[in-house]
Amino acid sequence: MNGHAMNGNSHTFDVIIVGAGISGINAAYRVQDQLPGTCYALLEARDDLGGTWDLFKYPGIRSDSDLFTFGFAFNPWNRSNPIAEGSAIKSYVRETAEKFGIDRNIRFRHKLQSADWSSDENVWNLNVDADGTATTFKARFVIFGTGYYNYHNPLQANIPHIEDFQGKIVHPQFWPEDLDYTGKKIVIIGSGATAITLLPNLAEKAERVTMLQRSPTYILSLPNRSSSRWLAYLLPSSLYQKLQRFIWIYTSRIFFLFCQRFPGFARWILKLNVSRQLPSHVSHDPHFKPRYNPWDQRLCVCPDGDFFQSLRRGKADVRTDTIKTVTKRGITLNSGEELDADIIITATGLQLQIAGGSKLSVDGKKIEIGSKYLWNGVMLQDLPNASFVIGYTNASWTLGADATAQFITRLLKSMEERKLAAATPRMKEGEAESLEERPLLNLNSTYVTVASKHLPLAADKGPWQPRDHYMKDIKFAVNGDLETGMEYVRGDVHLRAKSD
Template identity: 60%
Template sequence: MNGTRMPSNEEFDVIIVGAGISGINAAYRVQSQLPGSTYAILEARADVGGTWDLFRYPGIRSDSDLHTFGFPWLPWTEQNPIADGASILNYIKKAATKHGIDQHYHLHHKVVSGDWSSDTQMWRLTVDTNNGRKYFYARFVILGTGYYDYEEPLAVTIPGMENFKGTIVHPQFWPEDLEYKDKKIVVIGSGATAITLLPNLAEKAERVTMLQRSPSYVLSLPQPNKDSWARRWIPSWILLKLARIQFLILPFIFFRLCRAFPNAAKAILRYETTRQLPANIPHDPHFKPFYNPWEQRLCLCPDGDFYKSLRDGKADIVTAHIKTVTEHGILLDSGRNLNADIIITATGLKIRLAGGIKLSVDGAEIDFSTKFLWRFAMLQDLPNCNIIIGYTNASWTLGADATAILICRLLKYMKDNNITSAVPRVEYPETMKAAPALNLNSTYIVKARHKLPKTGNSGPWKTRDNYFSDYWNGKYADLTDGLEFSTVST
């Protein structure tokens, strides 16, 4: 894009891409911290909510507590901190409506590319809509598109799947009319989705088997007692603040302990798991992962519903390798055959940052994998653009909000100083020691590392450490460190 551009009324100070929890939170921060700024939210789908509108499989829920996964500016008031997808979607919509954010939606607006013009100091976003292609212009872009591909799951090769005569389902594209009552179901996978599906499917199915190649750690999280003395005697606003503090601090401490003392953490998790298992299902090998706790994300099950389904006898777990899928089930390397009417491939998500949008500067496309992240919020050499990345080892929204606070402070600084562009620059990139942006070794993360940006070993390029330091950086860190500012007359 050169200095000339097509006439358009679609020009804003800030454009937010994505109307999920990250985008709506960013919108709130923009309108509350930058009064008078114009903004729009472009959403590719027909409704808002992101993940919580897309996923429809039985039992879909958050694996983070809603006291920290929810918005800090609208406390989660329900009794259950681990909530179902429909409740989360309603909460997101309620939050947006209450603060007028819903007035800024542009649904069915899929951003396919964005080009920064140094001449005009503006972004031009190419957007596909139901009425054809449109162009939007913005001084700053916030990409709240999440971190996985909405259109395609993680590709996994399972030998012989073409032989199966029953129904094959991926949870990301759950058929609304799927009837599974009294059916034999095999769920392939061992992550959060499989852990969620098993107890919910077992309520109606004849039998559900979770088939895993490698186990995960599964931790029960008791839901609060609705009739506790605290709820009768302590004001609700105090309880909500205490709940948020509790869920901020305790998981942080547990994560640190797992990383510092992995053998002790293994022993605790082993004890907690063993006491909830039925006699016919041993701890080893089904709950003995090859990695240490929190080298991959820990799976949560509220009130131990996963283990209860195993004890009830309508669900079981098998740890083995698949030899081939047959017409009526799955043949394992051991020779055992698992009969199935339905096979569910809960094998993971495909990571895709920025929603697959092609970003360029003066026509030159940006390769994410060659760039460092500035404060985990902006990409090296990419002007006036924030990519929201939440946490993988804590509630996503905590990281997203720390980033939104930082970016709004940057935008205010730019406005106050008549700055038109801010560009992250690494002074000596050849000497910067690179590290993966996402530091868990989960399969879906490892497979995507060659496409992801990097973090460095010094200054504002270092990887994230925790929410508390990120929140402090959002409020007080030096904005000039690592950024190149320009004031260009347009």
């Protein structure tokens, strides 16, 4: 794998991968491993790799999926802790990129602004801000490994009169590196994974930390060590890592299906898990009794019960209420209670977007992503030679990313063998009228429902159905139907570039 551009042109490639986070690094490995000689590059808008794990800097930032499945299948996570802090994940991503030579193909400070497909040339023209210089890149195929949220703008929550607050207001997505919260009174607005991670970490130094939630979230405490680690003494390392990954994939899937099939029983189990960890002054209802069923929204994992340890130590608390107004020195709740605060943290969610916010077009005609269906969860209707890496909401993101990457390499191999220049998902005339829409992401969380109009569509039938689970999707990636709903254009295209 030489990684050089075609025909000596440093801006022309067989495949361009947008983003050098988990999705991009995974896709790069699959491309160079399964399509030897393919000329590819990763365009990364930031000045370092890691994506999410380079962006977020708030105290305690960690994965909310186990690293045995969130890690790369081709370079397994080899530590005993399934839940890891952000810095460890970023180091792991960097080590992986260096180990397989992927880092040599990353172009940092290269932000994709827009991309236009030329039907005459069967090529993508990408307008890129290359460290302040407008540059055009060309590619036969584009993989958008940009994740699904806006790196620059968080979800804006409507918090009455927050502009009146005279203390510090912080959003976790833009955590100030010099923020000193020692001895401060802190209110975290939110109840998701970010808030549940922040509370125990802030409570170590702060005078008081209160998590203010409009509605509770399901929390599951798990020991932060592998329950199968004793097998490491009996099995070769590579076999043990594969088995461990297999165990976590299947047990996570079984637990999700159990919650969906027996929501009442699942509620009882989760209540039992939480209730035995609560201090006497904190009640389960209403603070830990969600209005929805388990896994209707993402379940939060709490390693070693650190969230509940903070509650028991008395430096942290939970309030379930709504905000009447923000004052100069805190928050007035609709119950009449006043929460004093030096710092307010708005952990209110992410703003979702696809393709990193870049503008996409075909022959100069803009493509509205929110009006197009997603073909088998990987390619967009009417958009040639492009794929979007979208993982799972109820399992590790990387599982979905890898299923996508393995599909792409198989599609490119097939196109090369059949001398095909372009592949475009198409609907038959009148087909859309027979479809019933389904949510692309099967969560009813606020940040998902708010952004639904900007996300691709999914339906109840055929290749337009939303993704379901890894076992099904990896089967499709390796052996699935490449014809239904797909239009191909013949052409003399060599997807594998010759050495310069």
